[in-house]
Structure formats: structure tokens, C-alpha cells
Amino acid sequence: MIKIQNLHANIDGKEILKGLNLEVKAGEVHAIMGPNGAGKSTLASVLAGREEFEVTEGSVDFEGTNLLELSTEDRAREGLFLAFQYPVEIPGVSNINFLRTALNEIREHRGQEPVSAKEFMAMVKEKSALVELDAKLANRSVNEGFSGGEKKRNEIFQMAMLEPKLAILDETDSGLDIDALRIVAGGVNTLKSDKNATIVITHYQRLLDYIVPDFVHVLYNGRIVKSGPKELALELEEKGYDWIKAELGE
């Protein structure tokens, strides 16, 4: 589904991604772990099209298109979804209004008819239940006054509404208690299918007990330095990132 080759990216002149390679196929769940500053959030931002980052080398093929040539909104319309680590609050813009606009712009891009009000409200009811998000919150302004857990659940609610091909979860588990974690993971698992894929970026192994990955990659110093099955996450948790550094001969 997505093939990242030799990706180099910098911000303010500092190179963060130094030749990252990653391939994710439909139906797969990939976890990316790594110490702080390794480039995890940078990877997410670059894939979503954040303009502050400059891609200096490499390519990203997403379902046959050159992702790096697309604007942020076109990437979303092509089926990319980024669940933000720190979702921003947008006072005055209702969740409902925002989602309907997004859904319709995506549909327009795909040559589909806009969603009817009735169909849309039915979708809202169904999908908000998936992440136990109170219907009342759906009527509020985007993330305004939401707790950390509610914001993260709102991200997954949006994911459920927009049905992306590739979802990138950027430290979705950070700041969540065990109950919120369970609900978020439950939502992600329900949305998983053999037609879509998920990249889970996380610092802690705990989330991976709930969202079980097919592959685990270690991102260190801007590159993927080690890949393995889900057991790698447990080994990493046990031995720490110093183990990786030792392996690399540092």
C-alpha cells in the first residue's frame, strides 16, 4: 500500500530522517517504536504533508501515486489519515459541520455524491458508539473542552467516519489511562480490514498488547534500524533502547 524509500527530511536546516525505508501492505499493522528525537513524529508529519518539513531525498509511493507531490488535503482525499498526538481545539467549528464538510470533499474527489443529512447522522450515531463518544460531544466544537482521552477517541471517531486506506496513529496512547486505551484500541481493531492498513507510532509497548502488530520496526536516528515480529516490542521493552545502540556498535 505504501512504500517509503530512502526518505530524507529536515526542518530548519536540521536533518531528522536520514534514509528511512518502510513498506506496508494492505491488511497489515506495523508498529514503529523508538527513543525520543528519533524521528517518529517527523515521519508522521512528513507523510501527512506538513509544510515546515523539507524532503531532500527519497520517495513515497502510496497506492501508485507519488505522495510527496500531493497537497495535505489531497493526501487525505486519497485515503491517508493521521491521528494527531496533540489534536488542536477549534472553537466555534462544530464536530458535525467539520466532518460533513470533510466527508463531502473526499467524496467529491472520488466522484461520489455528497452524503445526505439522514445518512450522515446515522453514520455519526454508529461510529461514535464505536469509541463510546457521547453523541453530545459530536455537537460541540472540535475538541473544545475535551479531555485528553476524549480527544484521542475523537480522532478514532473521525477515522471511523472517513474510512481511510492507511491510518497513521501518532502516539495515540500517550496520556491515556487503561480504560481509554482499551476503547481507542477497540475502535482501531474494529476498523481494521484486509483492505486497509495501520501504522502505529508508539513509545511504549503497552498499546501493542491491544493493537497487535504484524511487524515492529525500531526508528533510531532517522532510520529504521531493526525490524521484527511482535515479540521485538517485548524485547525492546525489556532491554531498553541502549540495547539497540549497543547492537549498532555505539
Next chain:
Amino acid sequence: MSEVIQDSKIAKFQERLTKTTLGINGDVLAAAQNTLATLDFPTTRVERWKYTRVAKIANKTFTAARGSASVLNLPVKDAQTIVFVNGFYDAALSSTEGQAGVTVQPLSANVATEFIGKNLRTDNNVFAALNTVYATDGAYVHISAKTVVEKPIQIVHVLTGDNTIANLRNVIVAEKFSQAEIVQVFLSENATESFANNVTEVFVEENAKLNIEKLQNEAENNFHISNEHVKQAKSSHFTINSITLNGGLVRNELFIDVEGENCDTHLNGTYVLKGSQQVDNYTTVDHLFPHCESNEMYKGVMDENSTAVFNGKVFVRPQAQKINAYQSNGNVLLSDSASVNSKPELEIYADDVKCSHGSTTGQLDEEAIYYLRARGISEKSAKALMVTAFIGDVIDRVENEEVVNYIHEQLHSRFGWDF
């Protein structure tokens, strides 16, 4: 007695204007004429006119010519409507059906003579003085005591033609315990470089409730100056929502004297500009009596090269204890060349009051725009979503649904925004 000025711009300005035939009180007229003889148009050296260049108006010769209009799209479909074109009453376009206890007539019917000039002081106000000396006509709305007016009263003014000046004078009287809603609409049809110079005097008597929705929608190559002078008597409720949708140079001077205890005053406004429009809002609320509340919220959005001014003054006099006076002004600049001057002023002489003022000016939150784009929303739609949310706060304060729909419709056609 000030010196009479020779060769003033204002003298030349008056050359093609005809003195008013309305029955205006002699002293009122004399005072206005004195202003015109001793003052010229304000320059930017006058503090209150620091940000407004009136040269566009001052250097022109306007004529007060009659015109005709078709006014097809009015905000309120079922209202008692009175229409003026270029400051002259248009009987054909007005509806005469009314409710008992409600008078809606043109001033030229020789009415309201005891009210004209009672609220307005023309001493330092050249435009109000011009209006007084050269007023052609305007609406007289008088609601009798205890009358609850069922339908909104719609006062429409249409500016038409080239270099036309319309000196429209309105008088609104709401007697004790009455309740009414007035929609004032300012439009233009095929008008170029024309000027609507409006004065509205409002008398809100004891326990009366009056709402005014004011919509300014003259085309971008025209000018509009409005002087609204309101007096509130005790226990009355007064709300005025000033919605400026268009107009090349617009200046609103709103004065509200709260002359009684237990009053409620609400003044809200929104101004949405593009091109090289300039819209100035000068408001003054004077709390003369205790136990009153005033609430002011003005929000503006400026795009391209447009500019705006907000100057909100609130006075709380020494005897006016237990006053709650809140004022806020928010501005969003959508382009690098848009600008705004925001000057909140509170002059508080009483010591047991709650007063606040706030002014913010900024751009749309970039992080929020990015978030919306990351969900597939185009940058243009993202900005529209955020701008409509921003001014939505003020539009929400308009109670009349038809007026709200009209505002949404106009903003959609002018800016492409959906609400």
C-alpha cells in the same frame, strides 16, 4: 461663537443641495447651520477622525436627485415596510397595512416635528449637521404604549445613480411597555460614488423593549455615514445589531445615553470586508444611572486591502453604581495588507461597578487550518469554516431568522462562505 470660516470645503459641498422642507424646530436648525458655518469637514488631525479620510466625500459635489428602484430582495418578506430611494419616500414600494397603535409614516407627512433634533447634538458633528439642514425625508416609527408589535417594521433605503447624496432622517419612538422589532436595510441599485448620510434618533421609553437589526449592504463604490442617537428611559431594553456587509467607506457613530435605572443595553456588530473597503464603528454608551447592564460585542474579518476601525467608549458616571458593562472587539485579518485599529475606552467614575473590555486582533489559527486540511478539507473551505465560526457568535445574537438567512445568503454570494 466660533469664527465663520471662509472658502470651506463644506460651503462648496452645499452648493447643489436644497434646504430641508421638513418641519424641523427652528433652534435645532439654527444650531446645525452654525456648525456648518464654523466647522469644515474633519481632517485626520481631529482625534476622532484620525483613521478616516473623508476626502473622498468632502471633495465631491453630490446632488440630491430622486431615483427609482425595484428592491426585489428584502430580508423580511412579511413586514410593515417603508421604502426611501435617495432619501425620498417611495409610496409605491411601501406597504401601508399596519397594526393599531403602530405609526409608520414618512416625515414628509409633517409628523414627528417635536422629536427631530431632540436626541442629536450637532455641535461637533458636521455630517449630522448636514443631515439636519438638508434632510429630504425618512421614517417616523411610533409605537404606542403597551403595544406589542407582531410583525417586524422594515425601513429600507436604496441609493441609486451617480454622485447622489441622500440625507435620510429617521425618528423611532417606543412608548412605555411597548415591544417592537425594527429592521433597517441600506441598499444600493446601480449607484456609483453615491453617499447615504443617515441620522436615526431613537427614544426608548420606560419599560419598552426595542430591537433594531441594521443591515448595511450598499455596493463597494459608495459611501455611508450613520449617526444613531439613542436615549433609554428606566427599565427599558434596547438592542442594536449592526451588520456591515458591504460599502466602500462606512462610518457608524452610535450613541446610547442610558438615562434611567434598571436598563439593559446590547450593541453587537459585525463587519466583513475585502477589496479596499473601510468600515469604522464608533460606539458610545453613557451610563448615567445605577443598576444597569450593557453588553457590546463587535467582530470583524478583513481580507485583501481592507481596513477597519473599532472605537468603543463606555462612560460610567459617578452616580451610576452597580453597573455591569462588558465590551469586546475581535478581529481576524486574512491577508498581510489588511489592517484594523481597535481602541476600547472605558471612563469609569463610579466605584462599585463591574466593567471589562477586551480587544483581540490576529490571523486564523494555522494549526487549526492544517488540522482541517489533514482531514481532506481544502484550504479555502477550512478558512471559510473558521471565519463563519468566528462571526457566527455575533450573527447568533440576531433573533429574526429571516434576517439571519439574508446575512448568510449575502455572505455566501460575496465571499463564498457556507454557514
